Each structure stands twice: as C-alpha cells, then as structure tokens.
Amino acid sequence: MYFFHRRLIIPVLLVVILISAALWQFYRQGHNPGALPTQAGVPVAVGDEINLLARLIAAEAGNEPYEGQVAVGAVVLNRVRSPLFPSTISGVIYEPWAFESVANGLIWRVTNLALPAAAAADALNGWDPTYGALFFWNPSKPVSPWIWTRSIITQIGAHVFAR
Amino acid sequence: MKRRLTTILLTLALLLAVGWGLWERTNRLTLANAVEAGGQRDFYNLLSYVEQAQVSMGKSLASSSPRQQAVHLTEAWNQAAAAQLSLSQLPTPGIKPINTSKFLSQTSDYSNYLAQKLARGEEITPQEREQLVRLRDEMKRLAADLRQAESQVASKNLRWSSFYSVQMPQPLKTIARLAVPAEARPGPLDGFVNADRRLQTLPSLNYDGPFSDHLEKPRPLGLKGSEIAQAEAERRAQAFANDASGSNYRVQATRTSNGLLPTFALNLIDNRRANVTVHIDVSKQGGEIISLLNTRPVGSPTLDAAKALERARAFLEAHGFANMQPTYTVRTGNSQVITFAAKEGDVILYPDQVKVKVALDNGEITGWDATPYYMAHYDRQLPEPKLTPAEARAKISPGLKVEGVRLALIPLPGGIERLTYEVKTKLDDTYYLSYINAVTGEEEKVLQIIDVPGGQLTM
Numbered sequence: 060m061y062f063f064h065r066r067l068i069i070p071v072l073l074v075v076i077l078i079s080a081a082l083w084q085f086y087r088q089g090h091n092p093g094a095l096p097t098q099a100g101v102p103v104a105v106g107d108e109i110n111l112l113a114r115l116i117a118a119e120a121g122n123e124p125y126e127g128q129v130a131v132g133a134v135v136l137n138r139v140r141s142p143l144f145p146s147t148i149s150g151v152i153y154e155p156w157a158f159e160s161v162a163n164g165l166i167w168r169v170t171n172l173a174l175p176a177a178a179a180a181d182a183l184n185g186w187d188p189t190y191g192a193l194f195f196w197n198p199s200k201p202v203s204p205w206i207w208t209r210s211i212i213t214q215i216g217a218h219v220f221a222r
Numbered sequence: 223m224k225r226r227l228t229t230i231l232l233t234l235a236l237l238l239a240v241g242w243g244l245w246e247r248t249n250r251l252t253l254a255n256a257v258e259a260g261g262q263r264d265f266y267n268l269l270s271y272v273e274q275a276q277v278s279m280g281k282s283l284a285s286s287s288p289r290q291q292a293v294h295l296t297e298a299w300n301q302a303a304a305a306q307l308s309l310s311q312l313p314t315p316g317i318k319p320i321n322t323s324k325f326l327s328q329t330s331d332y333s334n335y336l337a338q339k340l341a342r343g344e345e346i347t348p349q350e351r352e353q354l355v356r357l358r359d360e361m362k363r364l365a366a367d368l369r370q371a372e373s374q375v376a377s378k379n380l381r382w383s384s385f386y387s388v389q390m391p392q393p394l395k396t397i398a399r400l401a402v403p404a405e406a407r408p409g410p411l412d413g414f415v416n417a418d419r420r421l422q423t424l425p426s427l428n429y430d431g432p433f434s435d436h437l438e439k440p441r442p443l444g445l446k447g448s449e450i451a452q453a454e455a456e457r458r459a460q461a462f463a464n465d466a467s468g469s470n471y472r473v474q475a476t477r478t479s480n481g482l483l484p485t486f487a488l489n490l491i492d493n494r495r496a497n498v499t500v501h502i503d504v505s506k507q508g509g510e511i512i513s514l515l516n517t518r519p520v521g522s523p524t525l526d527a528a529k530a531l532e533r534a535r536a537f538l539e540a541h542g543f544a545n546m547q548p549t550y551t552v553r554t555g556n557s558q559v560i561t562f563a564a565k566e567g568d569v570i571l572y573p574d575q576v577k578v579k580v581a582l583d584n585g586e587i588t589g590w591d592a593t594p595y596y597m598a599h600y601d602r603q604l605p606e607p608k609l610t611p612a613e614a615r616a617k618i619s620p621g622l623k624v625e626g627v628r629l630a631l632i633p634l635p636g637g638i639e640r641l642t643y644e645v646k647t648k649l650d651d652t653y654y655l656s657y658i659n660a661v662t663g664e665e666e667k668v669l670q671i672i673d674v675p676g677g678q679l680t681m
Binding site: 065066071073077078080103115116124125126129140142143144145146150153154156174177181182184185186187188189190191192203205210211212213214215220222 | 224227228231232234235239240242258294303306307310312313314315316318320323324327328331432433477478479480481482483485488489499502513515517537552554555559579590591593594681
C-alpha cells in the first residue's frame with residue numbers, strides 16, 4: 060500500500076488538514092449558533108433594551124461584583140442622556156470602539172445572563188452606583204491615554220469610573 | 223510511482239491552500255467594502271446634515287414671521303440631531319470628537335427650545351438671536367472643515383475600513399518606519415481633530431433645555447449639614463442594612479466615590495446568612511442613605527404587590543419619610559419596585575422620588591434609591607393655584623374622558639419646576655396624563671402611559 064509509505068505521510072497530512080480547515084470554516088460561516096443579535100434568547104421579563112444591556116454587562120463586567128455590573132449599565136444610560144453620545148441605548152452600545160466586547164465579538168458569545176439581566180433591570184430602574192459616570196476602563200489593561208484626563212469618580216471591582 | 227504520487231499530493235495541497243487564501247481574501251474584501259460603505263454613508267450624511275442645518279438656521283434668522291422661524295428651527299433641530307447620530311457612528315479611531323458631538327446635540331436642542339418658545343407664542347430675545355447667530359457661524363465653519371476632509375475621502379487617502387485592520391506588531395512597525403521614513407503630511411483625520419479642538423473653546427450655552435450647560439453638573443439640593451466621618455457612615459449603613467433585612471450585617475469594605483453626589487460606598491456581609499451581601503451608598507454631606515442594593519436571589523413569591531407596598535411604606539415611615547405617595551410600581555423578577563414621591567400638603571412633588579424594592583418571598587427590603595430625592599428636594603415656596611380643579615378639567619380637549627385630577631409639581635427641561643394639575647385622561651384604550659399649569663392654565667406637558675408587563679401606575 061502506497062499510503063503507508065513514510066514519504067507520503069506529510070503530504071497526506073497537509074491535504075487532510077487543509078480540507079478539514081476549509082470544511083470547518085465553511086461550517087462556521089453557515090451556522091453561527093447563538094451568535095446573532097436577534098437570537099438573544101435572554102430569559103428576562105421586559106423589553107428588548109434589557110436584553111441588549113444585559114449582554115453588554117455580561118461581556119464587559121461578567122466577573123465583576125453586582126454593583127459593578129449595575130454601574131456598567133448605568134454608564135450606558137448616562138451616555139444616552141449626555142449630549143456627548145448618541146441618544147439611544149443601541150446607538151451608545153454600537154458606537155465604533157466604544158466597548159471592547161463589541162469590537163471583539165464577546166458580546167455575542169456570552170452565555171451567563173441571569174445576574175447581568177438583573178443588573179440591567181436595576182440600572183433601567185434608576186440605580187446608578189457611579190452617580191453620573193460616562194466612562195469606565197480597566198486600569199490594568201492598555202487604554203488610550205486620553206481617558207485619564209477625565210475626572211475619576213471611583214473604582215468598583217476592576218473598573219475605574221469617570222465623568 | 224511513489225514520487226509522482228507525492229508530487230500530485232503536494233500540488234493538490236498547494237492548490238487547496240491558494241484557493242482557500244483567495245476565498246478568504248474575497249470574503250475579507252466583501253466585508254471591508256461593506257464597512258467602507260457604512261463609513262462613507264455616515265460621513266456624507268454628517269456632511270450633508272451639517273450643511274442643511276447651517277442653511278436652516280440661516281433661513282430662520284432671515285425670515286420675519288415667527289411661524290416661518292419655527293418651521294426652519296424645527297428643521298435645524300432634526301438636521302443637527304441627525305448629524306450628531308452620523309458622527310457618533312463614524313469610525314474615527316484614536317480620536318473622540320466629543321466636543322463636536324456636544325456642539326451638534328446642543329445646537330439641535332437649542333433650536334428645538336427656540337421653536338417651542340415660538341410655538342407658545344413667545345418671542346425670541348435679542349440675546350437668544352445672538353446665540354443662534356454664533357451657533358450658525360460655528361456650524362458653517364464645521365461644514366467647511368468637513369468639506370476639506372471630504373477631499374481626502376474622495377482622493378481615497380481616507381479609507382474608513384482601513385481603521386479596522388489588525389495593527390502590525392510593534393517590532394515590525396519599527397523596522398517599517400526605519401525603512402520608509404514617515405512623510406510630514408496632514409493625517410486623514412486632522413480636519414476632525416482641529417474642528418473638535420476649536421469647538422471645545424465655545425462659550426457655554428445656557429437655556430431651558432436638557433443639554434444646557436448649567437445642567438451639566440447638577441448639585442444635590444437635598445443634602446444638609448456637614449461632612450461626616452467614615453466611621454459614622456459605616457455605623458449608619460450597618461443600622462440601615464440591619465433594619466432593611468431584619469438581620470445583622472458587618473462592614474466588609476468602604477471606598478469613597480466622587481460623583482455628582484459624593485458618597486461613601488460600603489459593602490456589607492450578612493452575619494446570619496451565607497453569601498448575602500449588601501451594597502450601600504451614604505452621602506458624605508449629611509450622612510444620608512442614598513442607595514441600597516441587596517444581591518441575594520429572590521425565591522418564589524409569598525407576598526402580593528399590595529403587601530409589598532404596605533411593607534415599603536412602613537419602611538419609609540420608619541426612616542423619616544412620612545408623607546410619601548406611591549406613584550408607580552413594577553415587578554421585576556420576584557421583586558416589586560415601588561416609586562414614591564414626596565407630598566407637600568396635597569401636592570405631589572414628582573422631582574422628589576424614592577424607590578423601594580421589596581423581595582416578594584419574605585418582604586425584605588432589597589433595594590433603595592433616594593438619589594432623585596436628595597438631588598431635587600429643597601424647601602420650596604409653592605405658588606397658590608389660581609385655577610380650580612374644575613377649570614383645569616375644562617382645559618382638556620373634549621374627546622378625552624377625564625378620570626381624575628390632582629395637584630402635582632413636575633420637572634420640566636432646563637431644571638424648571640411647575641405647579642400643575644395632573645389630569646388623567648383616557649382616549650380609546652390609552653391613558654394619558656395632561657399637566658395644566660395651575661397658575662397660568664397653559665398645558666405644560668402630556669405623558670402617555672405605556673403598559674409594561676407587571677408595571678402599574680398608582681393614582
């Protein structure tokens with residue numbers, strides 16, 4: 060049998076890898092389960108805005124303490140009310156480069172939405188642990204130096220909040 | 223034979239790799255074109271809305287009749303708002319044109335304010351006209367800057383999609399820069415940077431609208447007394463948490479927060495129940511409890527909304543909020559959130575709100591938000607109503623069925639408060655709240671009551 064010949068191993072492997080890579084790519088393009096914004100399926104009671112906000116909170120602050128999650132939701136809502144930012148929740152969330160998780164797609168991959176949905180509801184009900192913050196960032200990650208010119212309000216968990 | 227087979231397989235592998243690469247490239251280009259189209263659309267929308275707004279503002283200055291002025295100001299309001307939306311969705315990496323954004327929002331809001339003023343039959347003052355001229359001139363200059371950027375866009379020096387490509391690693395970048403020294407030519411986004419820098423220096427704009435500069439940093443009006451010490455804040459937070467839960471808490475951590483309402487922010491742990499924590503904000507000035515959030519999961523309900531309301535009211539009274547009127551209640555999950563407004567005599571003070579969240583499994587207070595109350599509350603001198611309730615009723619248009627009238631102080635844009643009659647009306651199957659100024663008889667505001675599942679307005 061030719062196929063067991065030592066010299067053939069590498070070419071055969073190459074072909075197999077390429078074909079499987081192409082197939083996998085094709086599969087991924089065709090099916091994108093759970094990755095579309097319209098397939099949110101978040102188990103919350105009211106409103107598409109809660110879904111949107113819960114996803115962002117989960118992606119941006121999924122590992123943060125509860126008040127840190129409410130705070131991220133509150134920042135979005137403070138932006139909606141600010142003349143510096145778009146005037147809708149979706150406009151604020153999908154502003155280019157406004158949120159890292161939107162840029163890298165994490166917002167579509169989050170799965171644990173129970174606590175973030177509760178945090179989103181609290182934020183929509185008016186709770187704002189930051190009292191007016193418009194920006195937040197993780198000081199241990201590289202950020203634009205411009206952001207440090209804003210006046211800092213407080214730090215909750217791993218995030219610095221500023222106005 | 224074996225060699226030939228190797229050759230065939232290797233060729234096949236090469237062809238597959240090349241084909242795959244080409245396929246990926248086509249995909250990438252398709253996506254890049256879509257992104258480019260989005261960027262171009264937003265940019266040209268921005269440019270054309272800025273030009274249109276500038277023209278509309280000019281027309282309103284040139285027209286002599288208040289009605290025409292109002293029409294053009296309404297156009298300017300919409301065009302400036304559309305320009306702001308386009309700008310905010312434009313991919314401009316590394317620069318945040320927030321001053322341009324603020325300028326567009328403010329101009330839009332200011333045009334709306336003037337249009338509404340004209341609609342009420344009032345006149346534009348000379349100062350307001352001067353401000354409008356100033357804003358129109360700035361809009362003109364912004365249009366000129368954007369046109370300059372447009373020439374770069376048209377000559378393809380500026381590709382919006384290119385901002386999304388993955389950055390070269392730093393060592394490669396350094397080598398590239400050594401090999402090809404960067405020319406000193408204007409960057410593609412310089413026009414934006416310059417315009418934004420110029421708009422930062424605009425004098426402040428004060429008027430009766432939500433984006434007026436005098437509202438940018440509201441001060442809490444409801445806090446009295448001197449600044450308290452951290453130990454005092456911890457003591458008060460602990461007592462409040464114990465009372466809210468009927469349990470016993472200890473302080474885990476305290477930090478300070480310097481937002482619009484400066485606070486000590488505390489995390490407390492329940493001594494009796496595992497994994498129950500409470501977050502409390504205590505105002506630095508006066509040591510008032512501003513907010514409480516209990517994060518425990520709430521089990522299946524044993525209380526109904528009425529019981530929850532009773533519980534919330536008792537808790538409010540125990541903490542010095544005696545005369546509060548429930549105005550709205552909404553169920554979220556297994557909790558009931560009830561909004562209360564303060565009352566002065568029989569006047570409901572809508573700006574002075576406190577929200578209480580009650581867990582429906584055991585009646586524990588799991589949320590408290592008195593931020594609006596402490597931001598807005600002060601000892602007001604309410605005017606005497608000149609209208610009777612019957613006169614207020616008569617102001618409602620005849621097709622509507624009146625269901626109730628009461629006195630209410632309402633907040634209006636620009637930080638203004640007005641004493642009004644709140645008239646609840648019904649048109650077909652929709653409820654509305656009309657607010658008739660109790661002194662002048664003008665209709666100040668109409669609200670439509672939107673049904674939210676589990677939400678209920680309490681009258």
